[in-house]
Amino acid sequence: MSTPILEVKAITMRFGGLTAVDNFNLSINKSDLVGVIGPNGAGKTTIFNMITGIYEPTEGDIHLNGKSISGERPAFITQQGIARTFQNIRLFKDLSVLDNIRLAGHFRADYGLFASIFRTKKYHSEEKRIKEESIEFLKIFGLQDKQELLAKNLPYGEQRRLEIARALATKPDVLLLDEPAAGMNPNETKELTELIRWVRDKFQIAILLIEHDMRLVMDVCEEIYVVDHGELIAQGQPKEIQNDPKVIEAYLGTEQA
């Protein structure tokens, strides 16, 4: 087995007296499709926020490509190769679809402030490159006809798609999806399932997703981590998880004695 791309080692997060995540471990290899599930308040989003640098873990370490990234700033972690989407879509609503994607290429733009003030040759060539790359991304996601539209005017399903496209445009090694099916109807969820699988095959990247929608997770993930009260209670393939008594207990409660 090769070394994992993303390795989460015994991270713990305490907010005052509350332990939101306790001693959580996770490892993802190149082009894995992994899901994290658990009831409300189990600590799933906290895990995400620690991986993406919004919170610094109280204890434990996170390694990306063998390098420790815990405690780094979110922007730095994105530049190192972790991209994410948000539970409640966070697009740049008043910017065009194209600009949303162009911003993902921002940290790779190789020209300074003075180049943009004086419109140097470098500015023009870099802007051209960023624009072409962004349009390429929009084409892949079937949004090229809507590049001039404001992001807020897209239908909900396409906003999700744009958010995923934007995250991928940062060229990550690992893509984190925070409840991508939230607020979607069964049809849209089905499309999303296909999209996620297709993204993994097309870009050959690892995907980690948090989800409430059981069908989506069972359908799409190859490995599932189940958390409850901040602790890992089960881990394995979808079939094993479905029949795990601990998981059933966490979701449905215990039988009354």
Add this chain to the structure above:
Amino acid sequence: MLELLLHLTILSGINIILAVSLNLINGICGQFSLGHAGFWAVGAYSAAAFTVYAQLPVPPEVNLIIGCFIGFIAASVAGLIIGVPCLRLRGDYLAIATLGFGEIIRIIIMNTDSIGGPRGFSGIPKISNIFWVYLFVAITIIIIANIMRGTHGRAIISIREDEIAADSMGIYTFKYKTMAFVIGAGFAGTAGSLYAHYTQFLHPNGFTFMMSVIILLMVILGGLGSITGSIVGAIILTLLPEVLRLMGETISEWRMVIYSVLLITLMLLRPGGIFGKHEFNPLKYFKKKGEVA
């Protein structure tokens, strides 16, 4: 009459620089700053002190250009000193902190005897005129518009749209907030230098919190985030009080009321300001179709 018209045109130009530079901070970057008059004062006083005390044996035009440059540097250094601690705050807290700093600057000037203190700073040579003011207006607008359309400008706009999302796109939000703040403060300093060398007299009471509010009003009136909006807003708010003053005695007495009612009406009818976030680019009509990015 002609003299008044010239005076108002020059004041409009200075206000345009102030409004456009504040727009970079408040409208384009979305950081609510209420200390713009402070940066204006820093620029005005440092440039004035330079011309009065240095007495360089150069033509007055060169003196003015150096003065504007010094005003820019001094105000952007002040912006950096104030921005670094304050920009970690958000929304209302940032507004209060910048308001406080703006007042601190004024109090410091008030208590510095070498630049006049409470007596005001007089004896500044009159070297700025309509040509220089509008030259710097053009420079300010071109620089800020060019920044806005590059990748740095997009990063600055993305912070206004959603700071957390910008962060997750690999954009160092703090760096770009500081950049917008420092550049905005710097241009306010340039406006200060032009102002000092036009009025020939500076008094700390001309740079109070109310002045920051008026600049902010120009930006909001024109539309937060729109450069053309700020230009129009600055012109309207410079001319409106004067026009009302000239319209006979009764209207003149009521001018502050009329002024307020006009503002309230406009904000009710167009809450996003005259231009909203849109731009009016006259150059667009001269270029071939498809050439404008």
